[in-house]
Amino acid sequence: MGSGLGASAHVRSTLKKDGTWMIVEPFAGDKLEDNLNPIGRAFNNASTLLCTPASLSREVGLALVAQGGEKRLREVATAGGFSQFRRATRTPLNLIFEARP
Amino acid sequence: MALNQDKLHESLGKAIVDFGAAFNAALIRIGDKLGFYKALSSGGPQTPAELAKRTGTAERYVREWLSAQTAGGYVTYDSSNGKFHLGEEQAFAMADENSPVFLPGAFQCVLAAVKAEEKLTERFKTGEGMGWHEHHHELFVGTERFFRPG
Numbered sequence: 001m002g003s004g005l006g007a008s009a010h011v012r013s014t015l016k017k018d019g020t021w022m023i024v025e026p027f028a029g030d031k032l033e034d035n036l037n038p039i040g041r042a043f044n045n046a047s048t049l050l051c052t053p054a055s056l057s058r059e060v061g062l063a064l065v066a067q068g069g070e071k072r073l074r075e076v077a078t079a080g081g082f083s084q085f086r087r088a089t090r091t092p093l094n095l096i097f098e099a100r101p
Numbered sequence: 102m103a104l105n106q107d108k109l110h111e112s113l114g115k116a117i118v119d120f121g122a123a124f125n126a127a128l129i130r131i132g133d134k135l136g137f138y139k140a141l142s143s144g145g146p147q148t149p150a151e152l153a154k155r156t157g158t159a160e161r162y163v164r165e166w167l168s169a170q171t172a173g174g175y176v177t178y179d180s181s182n183g184k185f186h187l188g189e190e191q192a193f194a195m196a197d198e199n200s201p202v203f204l205p206g207a208f209q210c211v212l213a214a215v216k217a218e219e220k221l222t223e224r225f226k227t228g229e230g231m232g233w234h235e236h237h238h239e240l241f242v243g244t245e246r247f248f249r250p251g
Contacts, residue, residue, distance in 0.1 A: 049214040050213075050214055056224075
């Protein structure tokens with residue numbers, strides 16, 4: 001969990017050619033000003049106290065944080081070896097992405 | 102310096118909500134652990150004494166808890182008969198572990214974060230991380246319960 005890139009590459013290595021990786025992430029826009037609302041606040045709070053320190057405790061220490069947004073998550077999936085990435089659906093709290101090899 | 106009274110009151114109003122909400126994380130966990138939400142949900146309208154008896158807890162504490170939860174909008178009170186109950190939506194969010202919006206697990210995570218505050222303050226100064234495994238176990242259970250419904 002501390003390394004999104006490591007997780008991405010690991011999932012890619014264990015996936016069949018026609019497999020799909022479904023990713024559930026806290027609802028977040030790409031920019032700070034997109035996240036200044038109750039949900040953004042809740043996840044930013046949790047991110048400051050839980051997610052960011054956890055990431056910084058690992059060797060990679062990318063700290064993508066809970067408010068990563070679609071753009072950064074796409075980069076992580078692509079860097080892990082996935083060629084297709086799209087937002088599949090959303091809930092009030094989460095974004096659900098679909099990544100394919 | 103001339104303070105804008107309206108802006109000041111707006112800020113104070115927000116802070117009062119936060120002040121109450123911050124305590125509520127512990128109150129929700131207590132109600133979750135002791136089965137208050139589930140007993141209210143399954144038992145229908147009841148007095149503090151009835152809820153205390155049903156859950157094997159002390160009436161004086163239960164009465165106070167019910168008042169706090171009602172003020173926060175988590176429990177409904179009927180002043181005509183002095184009984185408390187959960188509305189269908191309140192029960193759906195607080196008493197049903199399989200509901201897609203089951204909330205008590207989220208507040209376990211809040212409690213874990215509060216427990217870690219002293220360590221985290223130090224990490225802000227040093228820049229060191231704090232590993233997932235270094236947290237109180239409440240965080241692991243809370244995360245599991247919070248994300249389980251999706």
